[in-house]
Amino acid sequence: MKKILLLSVSAGAGHVRAAEAIRAYAHLGDTPLEVVHLDVMQYVTAGFRKLYTDFYIKLVNNAPALWGYLYNFTNDAQADSSIEKLRKKLERMNARALLKEIAEFNPDAIICTHFLPAEILSRLLNKGVVNYPVWVQVTDFDLHRMWVHEGMAGYFAANEEVAFRMRAQGIAAEKISVSGIPIMPGFAAVASREECAAEFGLDARRTTILLMGGGAGLGSLDTIAARLLKLEGDFQLIVMAGKNEAALAALQALSLRYPGRVLPQGFTHKVERLMACADLVVTKPGGLTTSECLAMGLPMIVNAPIPGQEERNADFLLEQGVALKAFDAVTLEYRIRYLLDNPARLAEMSTKARALGRAAAGRQVLDAVLAKCP
The missing domain is CATH 3.40.50.2000 (Glycogen Phosphorylase B;)
Structure with a gap:
């Protein structure tokens, strides 16, 4: 029996709903599967969770213009900038419990419907610490730079334009599927x-x-x-x-x-x-x-x-x-x-x-x- 792990982040409902849609299809198929869906925010510290989810929701509701600035700023930021290094360090510090859970499940494949788990796993794949194939499902009709990471097994795009943007970011064409965004069966x-x-x-x-x-x-x-x-x-x-x-x-x-x-x-x-x-x-x-x-x-x-x-x-x-x-x-x-x-x-x-x-x-x-x- 194949084991599929779905990783989402409860910052807004869309990432979670996309993962649940994929899981729902797993239950309808003829192939016996064990499918587990984890919300990454359940495996981080309370402070990191508050920063990542509560702060995001308050920001988009109360200061949307500021969120728009941050969206564009992080899209344009250099990967080796001091801010990016600090952000990634915080993510690594909060990844231990999640990685333990992943290792215990020992999946045959991982599908990420949010960029955070993809980013965490990308670094570990490149260092040879983990060897699970990791796939990324983009959940908007746009591609932010934070979705793009080395070592991913494949990407799923909402439409042809997003696929084009993926190729422009250096993702090999054979790794990209134009699937649409998963919704319930x-x-x-x-x-x-x-x-x-x-x-x-x-x-x-x-x-x-x-x-x-x-x-x-x-x-x-x-x-x-x-x-x-x-x-x-x-x-x-x-x-x-x-x-x-x-x-x-x-x-x-x-x-x-x-x-x-x-x-x-x-x-x-x-x-x-x-x-x-x-x-x-x-x-x-x-x-x-x-x-x-x-x-x-x-x-x-x-x-x-x-x-x-x-x-x-x-x-x-x-x-x-x-x-x-x-x-x-x-x-x-x-x-x-x-x-x-x-x-x-x-x-x-x-x-x-x-x-x-x-x-x-x-x-x-x-x-x-x-x-x-x-």
Whole structure:
């Protein structure tokens, strides 16, 4: 039985979700596999974890411009600069517990959905301390320099442009696969719109807008939803509040004022079934969420991109004609009015989105790794 180790980092949800998608495909295949997924942050000191995850989340929420500067600064930094040496030293000091766990599992292959474990393992591979084949799955439609390391068995790119950037960084072409970004198997075989709409009490015949995020001038979810419900047209809203209980309560109160037009949703594992009911999604341009939308053929209005990786994601989606961008509540209202009044444009965006979708990326990644397993 082959043993596959997935390594992610819980700095944002996307890296973890990509690893979970690959693991889900492992359970569906015919080949007997033992697959373990580890969050690297569970094997570092509390101080390092706070710096790496809590600080990141606070920075992107409270000082996004500063995060954008750091994203570009670290992308351009020389590998032998004093700051880079200090960063790598801190990472090495916090790697001991993780390396012990890896050695005990003794995998046939490792897949990293975050650059941190790839960087740690790259140094040890080059020194001959470890000899596991290590693969890297990039989880955005961009390539930051910190994803690129010596000694990797292979790389998985979101699209052809990311693969081109990998080759420009010196990665051999034969080590690169254009797989897409792994999303859960459910997105590859979703039930019909009619069946999913009936499950949630929605009208499958009505235009449906899925609202997945606010912020950055748009306002709270209930405020955005209330504003949109005043627009002309026969449409219904699905609003996903995730684990934000206050937002969910406010949305539930709003749904009482607009019976049959608002479906508030808390945290759910049925995202693909909700997306199957929708004609348009309003969302932040994270790599995983937008990959899910593309797999479902859903046009997007993207908002509040994190400077750096999400801005690059948004640029890609806009260039491909599958998304519009809203930078405040007024712009969002205009964009939605425009698309509701131009169903042909909405249909064109949907067709382009579906053409870009890679619903089975997780299977492709797993198959490629297993094919090269010793």
